[in-house]
Amino acid sequence: MSSILTNTSAMVALQTLNSINDNLVKTQSEISTGKSIESAKDNAAIWAISKTMESDVAGFNAISDSLALGESTITVARSATETVTNLLTEIKGKVVAAQEENVDRAKIQTDIKALTGQINSIVGAAQFNGLNLLKGTDDVNILSSLDRQSNGIVNASNITVERQDLSTAAGSYGTGTSLNANATASSGTVSATGNTATLTVASAGDVSGDTFNIDVGGTALAVTGLTGDQDAAATAISAAINALGLEGVSAGASGAVVTLTSTRAFEDTTLSATSAGTGITASATEVAERAEAVTFSASANVNEGDGYRVTLGSDVFTYVAGKNENFQDVANGLKTAIDAGGVTGVSTQVSIGDSGEAILKVDTTGADVSLAAVGAAGGEASGGLFGLDNIDVSTAQGADAALASVEILITNSIDAAAALGSSQGRIETQSSFIGKLTDSLKAGIGTMVDANMEEASTKLQALQVQQQLGVQSLSIANKAPQSILSLFR
Template sequence: MSSILTNTSAMVALQTLKGINANLTKTQDEIATGKSVASAKDNSAVWAISKVMEADVNGFKAISESLSLGESTVAVARQASETVTELLTDIKGKIVAAQESNVDRAKIQTDINALRDQITSVVGAAQFNGLNLVSGTDDVDILSSLDRASDGTVSASNITVQRQDLTSSAGTLGTGTDLSANATLSAATATNTGNSVTLTIATDADVSADAFEINVGGATLSFAAGEITGDQDAAATAINNAINALGLVGIEASVSTNVVTIASTRAFEDVAVSATKNGGATGVTLSDTTIAERAETLTFSASATVSEGDGYQMTVGGTAYTYVAGKGETFEDVARGLKAAIDGGGNADITTTVTQNASDQWVLKIDNNGASSVSLARAGAEDGTASGGLFGLGGIDVTTNAGAEAALGNIETLIDNAIDAASAFGSAEGRIETQSNFIGKLTDALQVGIGSLVDADMEAASARLQALQVQQQLGTQALSIANQAPQSILSLFR
């Protein structure tokens, strides 16, 4: 049936043409924008995923900038630490030169002061954008990543860079919990009196047939049979005179009838003693086989721990010397810090050393070589202000023998601290660089992933455009033909 009111063919042709035009418009949009999913209406699920990933990409770009800033800051600190290490090494060279007694120590001290001032300048200038990692103790967090969990929650990750304090600040003893129980002092007074052992010759009316061998501090005295004539008192006198004739530094013997007292005033050095008569111990008696070193000790606990701000104080002859621990330090650091403080006090009669005993406890030893005894006391407290990593640098004074000798030990501690700081910064810088490279690669991978989701396939779009243009032309032609159909009805009425 033909109708002039309803042209079914035209309607079909029109709908077909509309569909072709819609597809053509979509293809042209893909070509114009380069995206197959340009808005949520194109594909809401894919569009939502791509937007989340684009937000992450923008975040990672900001993180990359943060890492670049952090890497530069750490690089400055590393360079400063390495420079400080070199300057401290130069100071060590000056200190070694000052060990000779025929050098101009005043001029050497002037050079050391200049190098010390340069270290202070380097530490003060080692900042990047106002952040100085070689001053202070607070850690610095550098934003390194954004971690998205499976439930969509996002958390930030940081690379923590520990400050390495290379200042020479003295620190301040706190007023917190008393820590004095962690340090045991051997005596309340240090004197110049040495320690001794006694050698007793057994009663013998005639020692001319006896052979004696005495060993004091590695020096051996031998008396063959017949070299000593007389009784036990004569033997004691001969042994006494022979020991004194050795001229051993800090070793002196005295005799009373048949007893020889061997005294040592050597600081920080035990003296081994042995004695035999006719190859055996019979006939000679030693009160001990070792003359103990002359020094008082401050022994630190093997079980207690050290926290940042824990301060310990040693009072020598009425003058208090303080060291306050920084982050991650141990009792070894505390002992060496107190040594540096005491050595820098300018008392030529007081010498110190740091050792570790058989119980793995760190021990600060203090020797008094002066004519008068000095009082000793110790204290400790929490919540102090930490001493700088180069504490003791300002107290280096090589103008005296004692100062030059003390400086030789203390400079090693300072060099070790500077090396540790440079090493820590180098490790942190390497980690930041690795993370920065990873973030760059991750950003590229995310961008590729977003592209695979929303970017248009331009080859396919081009072929589709050509096909749709042909279909549009054919659709237009079909609609034109369908619109001509009612004209045939007029022939029925002619």
């Protein structure tokens, strides 16, 4: 049936042409935008995923900037620390030169003060955008990543950089929990009097022809050719020991007893004796070092702000621990404080005991001085270069003390540079990873939403041909009702 009211062929041709035009518009949009999914209506699920990933890419771009800022800040601090280490090494050279008697210590001290001022200047200037990692103890967090969980929750991750305080600040002693139990003084007095042990020759009446083998501090001697009784033997043994010329060791005889006296400050003196027949007895296997000791706990922990004080007579010396320090650091800090105090005749040494405990030894060659040690929590930490300002080589005692102190300071500076270098390396690695991760995310987004341009080009040409055919088909369909006119002629 033919109808002039309903042209089914034209309707079909028009629908086909509309469909072709819609596909053509979509293909042209893909070519012009480069995307196959431009909006949520194109593919809601893929569009949502791509937008989430795009937001992550934007976040990682910001993280790259954060890492770059953090790396620059650490680079400044590390470079400053390495420079400080070099200057401390120069100071060490000056201190070593001051050990010589025939030098102008005053001029050397002037050079040391100039170098110290330069170190303080460098530490103060080692900032980037106002952040100085060489002052204070608070950690610095650098944004390093965004971690998206499967449930959509996003957490920020940080790289924690520990400040390396290289100031010369003395810190402040706290008023918190008592830490007295962690520091024990061996005696209430440091004395210049030497320690003693005895050798007793057995009563024999006649020691002629006997041989006495004596060992003092690892030096052996044989006393032979004796005549007389045990008292004569003791006198001969005493003379033989004195003839050895051992530093800090002397002997004296009274009757059959030889008294061995050692004024060695930081060294025990071993002692043994045998005889071929008469017999000789030592009261001890060693003469203890003269120095008194402050022994720190081998089991307790050291927290930031824990302060310890050593009192020598009327002088009080304080050190307040910083972050991640231990009792050896505390002992070294107190040694630095005491050495810089310039107490006449007083010298110090730090050692580690058999159980791993840190020991601060204090000796005097002058008047006896009282000794006490206390501790308290809640203080403000001393700087990593504490004691640098007080190095004084203008005297022989000061020069001797400064050598050990500058070694400690150099070690602290080297440790600080190493820690900062490690943090910088970690940030560089993370920055490289973030760059690669961002590229991977962009590639993934492109795979989902970018148009295949080769396919789109081919499709465009096909649709253009289909469009032309569709127009012709619609034109033919529109002419069909005109044929009905021939029925009425």
